[in-house]
Amino acid sequence: MPLKPPSGSLAVVFALALNGATFGVPSATPILGQFVGTDTALADDDDDDNGGGGGGGSGRSSSGSSRDASTAAQAVGKGRNPFGYFRQSESRRKAAARTAAALVRQAPQEIVALGLDQGAITNLTAVGYSIGDRTAVALVGAEIVKLRVPGGTTLEAARAEVAAAAPNAVVDFNHFYRPDQDSLDPCGAEQCLARHVVGWPETQALPDRCTGPVRIGLIDTAINAEHLAFAGGRIETIRLGAGDLPDSARQHGTAVAALLVGSAESRTPGLVPGGELVAVDAFQRSGNDDRSAVYDLVRSIDLLAGKGVLVINMSLTGPANLLLERTVELAAQKEIVLVAAAGNGGPRAAPLYPGAYQEVIAVTAIDRRKNAYRRAGSGDHIDIAAPGVQVWTAASVKGASSKTGTSFAAPFVTAAAAMIKAANPQLKADEVEAQLRKGAEDLGKPGKDPVFGWGLLNARTICQT
Known part of the structure; x- marks a missing residue:
């Protein structure tokens, strides 16, 4: 009835x-x-x-x-x-x-440049610019330099002036990017619906080739490495230079990290059993705002590339930036799989980055009925969908809670990519993406569409040879 x-x-x-x-x-x-x-x-x-x-x-x-x-x-x-x-x-x-x-879109009175030669730096400092910070970026084979703009000069004028002083350098604003958001009993079926909707395999059912060592990179806010969700896990946490701002909050980073490598004995078991996580806290807190400048995002990607990660999860969004674009291109050339959240600006929002770059897998969110998350971004840059509404994961201090957003869909795709690489180490980054695309469950309009991309992640295919 x-x-x-x-x-x-x-x-x-x-x-x-x-x-x-x-x-x-x-x-x-x-x-x-x-x-x-x-x-x-x-x-x-x-x-x-x-x-x-x-x-x-x-x-x-x-x-x-x-x-x-x-x-x-x-x-x-x-x-x-x-x-x-x-x-x-x-x-x-x-x-x-x-x-x-x-919200502030970029750091005030700062310009960043990749490949700025010493002659250009000398000329710029002579007209009032000063060096805020500088460090080598191995991926690029050059330094990234943070320049303070002289008083009375607009950012637009400063960008043009620096670019003219160094035509071979990559110059842009220092844009900000933002994170896209108690029992020890094993997670029960009712709390693991996200896994079930994509057919995520149980740990004991995984072939040996899928459980080999795999190193995952994470760029996010701080995480609580002492949380019981990470008991016995292999997590390396790296905090970039703190400067004068407070440390970032731990809610977002802890939740994303637990989805990836949470202990199998905890209430929030991770998607990658035995996975190793290198987590970079690239964020600083200003008031109620956790944000990462592109200067720190570039350093983070470079740092993770140097540590031999196979895949990098970036549950964060912001504007297009020339330095970030170049760094993403070079990381992809190193065959690192880059995964990012599509963002929660809504279906009419402009594309957000780094997810909208061609080399990055942009992940949107669906609920357990496979409906699109109503606040998820859409567009031709969307590649694949994964669970992202009321996903059960670790809270920042203890216990667990449900989280919603494309931030929490991205780790499903990151985990799948990591396990594909573990099972097939010879695969290149675009071949990993092709396997994810080939196995996806088509949703919405036939073929690739602006809402679901190629469709819903199908975890049943991730351990195929």
Whole structure:
């Protein structure tokens, strides 16, 4: 017999509940969370951070928030009218949009350049420029230099002046990029729906060739390496120069890292059993904003390339940048598989980078019913889809929570690429992408489309020879 919906005001709640599809524990909370939480571009929620009260985090992560979900569900469960809360959520969404618009796009009074020769530096310093920082980039075979712009010179004019002084250098703004957002019992089936929707193989069912040593690179915020999710794991954490700004928050990086290499004995087992993670914290915190300048992103990619990683996960987004583009090209030439989140700006947003670069696999998010995440970016640059709505993973201090956003879809593709490389070490980066593409489950319009790319990741094919 078909389920008859209630009448009156409850009918609206009923309809909203049926509209949700998440990867968390199936209950009123995540169902309502799909309606409310994914429409709110807030920081990652972390129930552990404030004694169970929902934590802080980056003001601009590529993730949604589960706080709206739980609060709205409590209102329903306690017999209170939830619609006032929905109105509050809309106000929060608009406030978050205003905050996003106000975020600083690049470092003020700074220009960065790759391949700036000493003669050009001498000439520039003679007219008022100064060196903020400089370091060698092995991938490029040259230095990256951070220049402070003299007072009274606009950034546009400074970029043109530096480019004219060094025609062979790559020159651009120092753009900012932002992260795209308690039991020891093994993760149960109801909390591992994300794995099931892509057919992720159980660890004990994996062929030996898929469980060999594999080194994964991660560029993200700080992680809590002491979390029980990483017990016995192989994690190297690297913090780039802190400068005068506080350390970045740990919510986002911890959640992404646990999805990749979480302990098999924890409640958030990682996708790559026995995988080795080299995690670079390239972010700094300014107020409520976790951000990484392109100067640090270039250094991070170069550092990971020097450590022999096979694949790099970048759950972060920002504008196009010439230095980042060149570094991505050179990393791909080293046969490193580069994976990035598509971003949560919505289907009408402009393409975000590094995901929109041709050499990078751009990952969008779907829910457990294989519907597109409503805030995910779209466009011809989208390559593949993976679970990214209410995905169960580690919280920053202890325990676990559900996370939403393309940030948390990217690790599924990173993990799949890493295991393909483990099973077939001879494969080149574009051949790994081709295997992911060939095995994808076509969603939406036939063939590649702007919403799902080539379709949903099919993990059943990742260990084929």
